[in-house]
Amino acid sequence: MADFKVQRCTDVSRAAELHAFAQNIFGALDIDPPSSVLKETVADFAARFRSDTIFVAQANEGLIASIFCTPQDDALYIGRLAVRPDWRRRGVAGALIEAAKDEARRRGAKRITLGARIALAANVALFRRHGFVVVGKTCHPGFTTPTSYDMELVLA
Ligand SMILES: CC(C)(COP(=O)(O)OP(=O)(O)OC[C@H]1O[C@@H](n2cnc3c(N)ncnc32)[C@H](O)[C@@H]1OP(=O)(O)O)[C@@H](O)C(=O)NCCC(=O)NCCS
Structure with missing residues (x-):
């Protein structure tokens, strides 16, 4: 079991x-258009500490993953899910998604929403x-065919 x-x-x-x-993580993705995360500044991230619930995954060597959960009406929107490449396929993203589900239930949200690039099957x-x-x-602006799926999970 990963530690x-x-x-x-x-x-x-x-x-x-x-x-x-x-x-680093979103800059390495080969997607068109590039992730909007790349336009965000440190100040934007600092502001998210007020608007969002942020979960990180930590290993002995430090930060290995993060997810940002933003309340939006009756939903919790999850974004910026990122796992360090050498920690992938060990259930780290799954653990962060579970943390987001717990947080959504704690807040009484009815749904969890996200945007997933169609190109990243x-x-x-x-x-x-x-x-x-x-x-x-x-x-995305400037594109004539869909680039992103709106996905959601309705909470019981
Ligand atoms: C997408 C991303 C977050 C997934 O992170 P991850 O930690 O590898 O995800 P998980 O380990 O939870 O699941 C990935 C796969 O590993 C499998 N897996 C989970 N635990 C495992 C284990 N212990 N052993 C082997 N495989 C395992 C899962 O079943 C899953 O398989 P699937 O792809 O067939 O569904 C990661 O690849 C990433 O950071 N990508 C770049 C940024 C990005 O695209 N973010 C998403 C924006 S919407």
């Missing part, structure tokens, strides 16, 4: 670390495996 811990992160002094982590499959279904399609 990592999922923790809520409320320490805004970690904004620069989380920002650099996300920039393995990601879409991962979210399906965790109970999410496609409820819509979105075109």
Whole structure:
């Protein structure tokens, strides 16, 4: 069993670390258009400590993954899910998604929502495996065909 811990992160002094982590991971993705995360600044990440619930996965060597949970009306939107490449396929993302589900229930949210790039089929499959279904399609500005699936999980 992989040795990592999922923790809520409320320490805004970690904004620069989380920002650099996300920039590295989303910057490495071969997607068009590039992830909007790449336009975000450290200040944007710091602001998310006020608006979002942030979970991180920590191993002995430090930060290995993160997820940002944003309350939106009756839903909790999850984004910026990122796992360090050498820690993938060990259930780290799954553990963070479970933390987000617990958080959504704790808040009384009715749904968890997310956007998944259609081009990243393995990601879409991962979210399906965790109970999410496609409820819509979105075109990024300047694109004439859909680039992203709107996915959601209705909570019991
Ligand atoms: C997408 C991403 C977050 C997945 O992270 P991950 O930690 O590898 O995800 P998990 O380990 O929970 O699941 C991945 C796969 O490993 C499998 N797995 C989980 N635990 C496992 C284990 N102990 N041994 C072997 N395989 C395992 C899962 O079944 C899953 O299989 P699937 O792809 O067939 O569904 C990661 O690849 C990433 O950071 N990608 C770049 C950023 C990104 O695209 N983020 C998503 C934005 S929407």
